[in-house]
Amino acid sequence: MSHSPTLSDERTRTAPPSRRPTNTTQRRQRRAAYLFLLPFGVVFVTMLVVPLAYAGYLSLFESKLIGGEAFAGLANYGRALTDPKFLEGLGRVGLFFIVQVPIMLGLALFFALALDSARARGSKAIRLLIYMPYAVPAVVATLMWGYLYGPDFGPIAQIARAVGFGTPDFLSADSILGSMMNIVTWEFVGYNMIIMYAALRSIPAELYEAAEIDGAGQFRLAWSVKIPAIRPAIMLTVIFSIIGSFQLFAEPSLLNAIAPDAITTSFTPNYYAYNLAFINQELTYAAAIAFLLGIVIAVVSYVVQLAEQRRERQEMRQS
Amino acid sequence: MSALDTRAMVTGDSIAGPRRGRRRFAPDRRRSMPLTVLLWLCVAYFVLPLWWLFVSSTKDNSALFSTFGLWFGGDFSLWENLQTLFTVRDGIFVRWMGNTLFYSLTAAIGATLLATMAGYAFAKYEFPGKKAMFSATLGAVMIPLTALALPTYLLFSQAGLTDTPWAVIIPSLVSPFGVYLMRVYAADAIDDSLLEAARVDGAGEFRIFWQVGLRLLGPGLVTVFLFSLVATWNNYFLPLIMLNSSDLYPLTVGLAQIQSAASAGGGSQALFSTVITGSFVSILPLVIAFLFLQRYWQSGLASGGVKG
Numbered sequence: 001m002s003h004s005p006t007l008s009d010e011r012t013r014t015a016p017p018s019r020r021p022t023n024t025t026q027r028r029q030r031r032a033a034y035l036f037l038l039p040f041g042v043v044f045v046t047m048l049v050v051p052l053a054y055a056g057y058l059s060l061f062e063s064k065l066i067g068g069e070a071f072a073g074l075a076n077y078g079r080a081l082t083d084p085k086f087l088e089g090l091g092r093v094g095l096f097f098i099v100q101v102p103i104m105l106g107l108a109l110f111f112a113l114a115l116d117s118a119r120a121r122g123s124k125a126i127r128l129l130i131y132m133p134y135a136v137p138a139v140v141a142t143l144m145w146g147y148l149y150g151p152d153f154g155p156i157a158q159i160a161r162a163v164g165f166g167t168p169d170f171l172s173a174d175s176i177l178g179s180m181m182n183i184v185t186w187e188f189v190g191y192n193m194i195i196m197y198a199a200l201r202s203i204p205a206e207l208y209e210a211a212e213i214d215g216a217g218q219f220r221l222a223w224s225v226k227i228p229a230i231r232p233a234i235m236l237t238v239i240f241s242i243i244g245s246f247q248l249f250a251e252p253s254l255l256n257a258i259a260p261d262a263i264t265t266s267f268t269p270n271y272y273a274y275n276l277a278f279i280n281q282e283l284t285y286a287a288a289i290a291f292l293l294g295i296v297i298a299v300v301s302y303v304v305q306l307a308e309q310r311r312e313r314q315e316m317r318q319s
Numbered sequence: 320m321s322a323l324d325t326r327a328m329v330t331g332d333s334i335a336g337p338r339r340g341r342r343r344f345a346p347d348r349r350r351s352m353p354l355t356v357l358l359w360l361c362v363a364y365f366v367l368p369l370w371w372l373f374v375s376s377t378k379d380n381s382a383l384f385s386t387f388g389l390w391f392g393g394d395f396s397l398w399e400n401l402q403t404l405f406t407v408r409d410g411i412f413v414r415w416m417g418n419t420l421f422y423s424l425t426a427a428i429g430a431t432l433l434a435t436m437a438g439y440a441f442a443k444y445e446f447p448g449k450k451a452m453f454s455a456t457l458g459a460v461m462i463p464l465t466a467l468a469l470p471t472y473l474l475f476s477q478a479g480l481t482d483t484p485w486a487v488i489i490p491s492l493v494s495p496f497g498v499y500l501m502r503v504y505a506a507d508a509i510d511d512s513l514l515e516a517a518r519v520d521g522a523g524e525f526r527i528f529w530q531v532g533l534r535l536l537g538p539g540l541v542t543v544f545l546f547s548l549v550a551t552w553n554n555y556f557l558p559l560i561m562l563n564s565s566d567l568y569p570l571t572v573g574l575a576q577i578q579s580a581a582s583a584g585g586g587s588q589a590l591f592s593t594v595i596t597g598s599f600v601s602i603l604p605l606v607i608a609f610l611f612l613q614r615y616w617q618s619g620l621a622s623g624g625v626k627g
Binding site: 025028029030032033034035036037039040041043044047048050051052054055058107111114115117119120121122126128129130131132133134135136137138139140141143144145147148152153154155158186189190239243249250253254257258270273274277278283286287290294297298301 | 349350351354355357358359361362364365366368369371372375383384385387388389432433434436437439440441443444445446447449452455456459460461462467468469470471472473474489490492493495498518524525528549552553555556560570571572574575578579582583594595598601602605606608609610613
């Protein structure tokens with residue numbers, strides 16, 4: 001997240017070098033800094049850099065039935081980019097991102113603002129209860145919603161029938177993506193709300209005083225002061241949501257058991273990569289898919305950040 | 320840490336420190352009835368599924384499929400269900416719980432320690448390469464961990480580490496977001512003059528970190544710890560691919576396994592109430608941890624996490 005506040009921190013926090021008394025102290029402190037960084041650096045390199053490089057390397061080979069692996073250049077990538085299964089999966093998570101993320105983050109922002117305004121009774125309890133699903137593993141959430149969606153005995157269908165709406169089919173091929181969006185929304189609204197809420201709580205008072213003098217109401221205050229002030233936090237939740245949507249795995253893999261017709265083995269790219277690697281034993285192709293997925297996520301995150309920065313600059317020019 | 324600081328931390332107040340000062344501005348404290356009603360209706364959406372889970376764990380298999388889902392019905396079978404849950408396959412559920420607890424505690428303590436040391440170094444020292452290293456750490460937040468899982472699996476399998484606890488714990492030790500949080504938090508919470516004073520007193524850098532730094536980082540530590548704990552506790556993909564022996568499974572993989580056995584049918588219908596009771600029991604520890612630690616992580620996030 002190289003958004004602006006971090007970069008500006010960098011500039012303001014740099015201590016003036018003239019204050020450093022002697023060279024020995026400086027050297028000792030440098031050595032301490034490197035030693036403090038060493039343990040994290042070691043796991044960082046072995047668990048992030050090396051696997052990433054290895055996936056890249058592996059993706060350049062082709063598994064042959066006889067004779068093991070042969071160098072294949074970019075053949076796996078060519079195959080992936082023309083593989084309808086991969087592209088459909090990618091389109092599906094793209095759609096997921098475009099539809100689900102605005103709903104989820106919109107709700108989270110609404111709850112954060114509503115709680116921050118302190119105008120509802122029982123704010124503390126509300127905050128905690130909305131946040132609670134984050135403590136529930138995706139596996140349990142999916143199992144649970146799988147039962148809740150059930151056409152015969154699920155309570156939603158029971159209520160719908162009692163009211164006379166017939167039986168909704170949440171697990172058909174047409175509706176399963178929407179049902180999945182609901183599960184993920186349920187799980188993560190609270191998490192995103194907390195990040196935004198925490199940012200709202202640390203808005204300095206001076207910002208409000210000016211708005212008060214202008215006689216701004218709650219909505220005006222939220223729109224013109226609070227939301228702009230927590231933009232970096234919102235951006236953070238957007239980036240996390242991009243990463244989350246594009247690598248959906250637990251939800252499709254578990255829903256597959258109760259809705260095998262609606263969930264294919266390539267429903268999401270990550271689920272596809274898993275099936276390629278562990279069911280089909282196509283390791284090198286799976287590595288290419290995983291690597292490509294990583295690139296897509298990085299590109300989308302980068303484009304979103306760039307758009308946000310441009311918007312910010314434009315607004316600064318206008319004001 | 321003074322008594323005053325401790326109280327501030329426990330009440331979740333004014334952790335932002337003197338630099339920013341907590342807002343005292345309260346122009347309009349009127350309660351809004353419509354907003355209250357609306358919010359509580361929304362709460363129903365988040366709570367009812369969990370209520371369903373609890374209610375269902377008190378039902379036997381036939382009541383599960385014949386009574387209204389959101390209310391008790393049939394006999395109250397919670398104890399029988401728990402008994403089945405804890406005895407099925409020689410009590411493997413207890414093992415799964417123990418595994419989950421062990422993996423997530425080890426990973427979370429390790430990740431928090433590594434992230435704290437790194438974040439502290441980024442916040443409090445000047446050294447060549449600092450900017451590049453921090454940028455690399457931030458960039459890594461964007462790397463999808465599941466995209467790494469496959470090559471990590473292959474590397475671990477060559478090293479003979481798959482199907483061991485290490486395969487789950489070691490990859491969970493990296494927390495770039497934790498480093499970011501700790502850096503911002505340490506920059507805020509630890510005054511440079513305090514470190515200078517300790518240096519004048521002749522304390523070494525490591526002693527200063529352990530005795531001065533760590534004590535001021537309380538809420539930040541809890542936040543990073545809790546995030547890492549939840550991440551490992553809830554992880555499914557990594558243990559699924561790394562582990563083969565069901566003795567080593569964490570709860571997530573174990574529950575998914577009995578669920579798929581239950582859906583596959585074959586006379587194992589009784590497993591449904593076991594899956595549901597198991598799901599209910601498995602979320603209790605984290606929910607309780609959240610209730611107890613909420614004040615700490617909220618203040619940690621507020622001052623450190625996402626400054627505007």
